[in-house]
Amino acid sequence: MDKLLTLRTSVVSIQLNSVTLKMLGTLLIGTLAIALMSLSAGSQWLNPIEVVKELLLSEPGQHAFVIETLRLPRVVTGFLVGGALAVSGLILQSLVRNPLASPDIIGITSGASAAAVFFLSYLAETVSALWLPFAAILGAALTSLIIYLLAWRQGVTPLRLILIGIGLVAGLGAMTTFMIVLSPIATSMMAYVWLTGSIYGSDWQDVTALLPWLLVLLPLSLMLSRTINVQELGDPVTVGLGVQVQRTRFVLLAISVALAGSAVAYAGAIGFVGLIAPHIARQLVPRSFGSLAPASLLIGGCLVVVADTIGRTAFLPLDVPAGVFVSAVGAPFFIYLLYRQHR
């Protein structure tokens, strides 16, 4: 039985689950360990103790450049990207009441991909590459909006959202491939790396661009956590409990799109994080959004950091996109989930 801790004052009352707190503590320690490992690993292997010293000291030491300019922003970006995708996936899975949903199904990844490839193929020569993330976010938002509008029929039902999403995603996939085939080989290579998802060459600018999104959207989604729990019981029950279903659904979709859209913009289409991380979280903490969201965030972040660390160390001097290793774990896991659901 879960032990529940209740905090009550005249204004505030909240109940926390001790299992959640312990597990989040464990995950946090794990995250720090993974980050440290990732900072130590690379073409130049460093002693983890040296790394800690370097991070804690105020004046730069001998490894300052490698750690603080090359590796740390990459690790932080990876963590933020994975965390954002994981929470986005968690919100979507609860929204459509289907554990197999991920940011892909409402067109975030495919919309961002199509826009990014379009940018690389047709605009890269005239417009600075700094605008690539914006093109991707725009593509993601536009695609999700189109899916939402097409699914509208006196309100949006999760089933229509999924079906129309699948249709549009297939169409966008075809467009993306078409553009890659038509473009010169150098552009195709860039597009290809982007589509696999990579945080290669992330710098502090990426971190400062990504962080505000998460700082706004994560607390917002936590504030909505009770409503998210309730709407998992289906539309009639949700209405009965006094939730404005359509308004809530729109807000949650928007949060999910913004989280995944910003992540995809900076890291490319790292697919499976949004699907797997919430599932792992569900195995570890009790089933309520307030527990699942922070757990998913940490797990998703770790997944991308680990995948990226393997990617840049396993095949030195090659730097394999993190998306490859995320998918290498994700694909079999996805099949396992389908297999288990089927039984």
Next chain:
Amino acid sequence: MYPLESQSLSLGYDRQLIIDRLNLQIPEAQITVFVGSNGCGKSTLLKSFARLLNPQHGSVLLEGRDIHSQPTRQVARKLAILPQGPSAPEGLTVSQLVRQGRYPHQSWLQQWSEEDEKVVKKALEDTDLTALMHQSVDSLSGGQRQRAWIAMTLAQDTNTLLLDEPTTYLDLTHQIEVLDLLYDLNRRERKTIVMVLHDLNLACRYAHHIVAVNNKSVYAQGTPEEVVTEKTVRDVFQLGCRVIRDPLFGTPICIPFGKGRRLTVEQEDHEEAIA
């Protein structure tokens, strides 16, 4: 003032009219049951009383005020609903489900007050689920699961409770179990209960007030003894029958005509006379 009433209420999907300008009052602190043949609109009517369906014309009044003009959270503190065949997410426990019923009473600062705790505890006790509170809802039997959902609506702490076919898919034992529970709640807490039931005989046993829905309107309403007659059953269900008294409860029981193994001969003439 009635807990629920409709005024000149018309309902329908697209262009098809299902209920036409109906005025209906639900008596307070009683069990009201809607009966009627499949597709007669009794579930549609219940949905509109639950604000799950917007009227095409007219209005539904909850405690005297238009239900659609009141904030939905406020409505949720007066009126709880249990739709047909609700489904809980995989792995959700009974206590987690029942706690959701407190939603309309909470805010993001007040997430778990003493009141919340008290009401949830009582809802679990009333439905006899305290021992099962840590089990997942999908591991329960049909009757227990339905009790868990009823407990969730009880946690909502409302005066009125609407249920759409709460006994569907349950075997007879569990049908009685669920209806007994609702009957107790009505007697003990004076809750107004409105539900759709398929089984006319059980409806007669548990309802104080029966509403027979037919032809876009109410064919008859009143006590089961007044409403459930051979004529009503013939007109509303297009079924010939005999209505007798339940030997245990004295409430009306409808025995349909038709085919089947016949071990007596005495009723045959009578049946043919009616048919």
